Amino acid sequence: MHTQEIGKNLYQVDLETGGFKNLICSYILRGSRITIVESGPTSSVHRLVDGLRELNLRLEDVEYVAVTHVHLDHGGGAGTLLKALPNAKVIVHPRGMPHLINPQRLWESSQSILGFVSEIFGKPEPVPKERIIPSTEGSFDLDGGAKLKVIETLGHASHSLSFHESFNNGVFPGDAAGTYFPEFDAVIPTTPPPFHLDSALASLDKLISLSPSALYYSHFGKASNAVQRLRDYKLQLWLWARIAEQGVRGNKSLEEIRDKIFSEDAVMRRIDGYLGSHKIYSKTALGNSVQGFVDYAKQNQAKAAL
Ligand SMILES: [Zn+2]
Numbered sequence: 001m002h003t004q005e006i007g008k009n010l011y012q013v014d015l016e017t018g019g020f021k022n023l024i025c026s027y028i029l030r031g032s033r034i035t036i037v038e039s040g041p042t043s044s045v046h047r048l049v050d051g052l053r054e055l056n057l058r059l060e061d062v063e064y065v066a067v068t069h070v071h072l073d074h075g076g077g078a079g080t081l082l083k084a085l086p087n088a089k090v091i092v093h094p095r096g097m098p099h100l101i102n103p104q105r106l107w108e109s110s111q112s113i114l115g116f117v118s119e120i121f122g123k124p125e126p127v128p129k130e131r132i133i134p135s136t137e138g139s140f141d142l143d144g145g146a147k148l149k150v151i152e153t154l155g156h157a158s159h160s161l162s163f164h165e166s167f168n169n170g171v172f173p174g175d176a177a178g179t180y181f182p183e184f185d186a187v188i189p190t191t192p193p194p195f196h197l198d199s200a201l202a203s204l205d206k207l208i209s210l211s212p213s214a215l216y217y218s219h220f221g222k223a224s225n226a227v228q229r230l231r232d233y234k235l236q237l238w239l240w241a242r243i244a245e246q247g248v249r250g251n252k253s254l255e256e257i258r259d260k261i262f263s264e265d266a267v268m269r270r271i272d273g274y275l276g277s278h279k280i281y282s283k284t285a286l287g288n289s290v291q292g293f294v295d296y297a298k299q300n301q302a303k304a305a306l
Helices: 042-054 078-084 097-101 104-114 116-121 197-209 226-249 254-264 266-277 281-305
Strands: 003-007 010-014 025-030 034-037 062-066 089-092 132-134 139-143 146-152 161-165 170-172 179-181 186-188 214-217 221-223
Touching: 003 221, 010 042, 025 042, 042 078, 042 116, 062 078, 062 146, 078 089, 089 097, 097 132, 104 116, 104 281, 116 281, 146 197, 161 197, 179 214, 186 226, 186 266, 197 226, 214 226, 226 254, 226 281, 254 266, 254 281, 266 281
Parallel strands: 034 062, 062 089, 089 132, 170 214
Antiparallel strands: 003 010, 010 025, 025 034, 139 146, 146 161, 161 170, 179 186, 214 221
């Protein structure tokens, strides 16, 4: 069983992408209409379809597939998934929409940033334009007055959305609230370039203002103490930003900045060994997230020098 009930009308599906458990999950909201949050990557769409079958849900009853953003691990599989769901439409930020319609450029940039990880996720298939609902705000009906609310949460990407579900007062932040490791009860930054700190912090404030009871991370799973966790994540972003700025000012290398971050951030000290030995996270979390802060600090410094 890779499908788990985690709340009222709410199920989590471990996509086990590339054979990795606890890496990427999708969520299913079951009401008079069925809504999926995150298609996940192309290579594991069949696991999500299996998950729907496991719950005895009819594929033709799925109305929405809401994707937080179009990165391969979140919305990359939308085109493939829609082939199995004849009546579903994709909810996406308008700036993400062109990449769903024609994923070629997204695929090429993902290959250059993610390397072998992009092959594990698989190449996205196009989504027909008429099956896309571009959205940055508003809400969609789930069942009996319950809603899926759309919140624009930029920062991780320039087209990131989060979703709030009112069955349980929970938020799907995509990558806007970091990566959660249930085994360690730890959150770490998910900030590959181009990362925008100011937007990311403003997005976290938006989510905090909703006072959610739970967060449903795409990486990975449900976490309680949502508001405290979002506040802690803000502090962690501040810490990384301060170290990156000092490092860039002192002409330190990426490795030196990374080592400093890992020694000062108590969460990283706790989880560093695990991340370093993980085939996917050693690439995405350790390399790219620090690079996002370094690039951001360099841009800030260049702006200040003008
Ligand atoms: Zn992600």
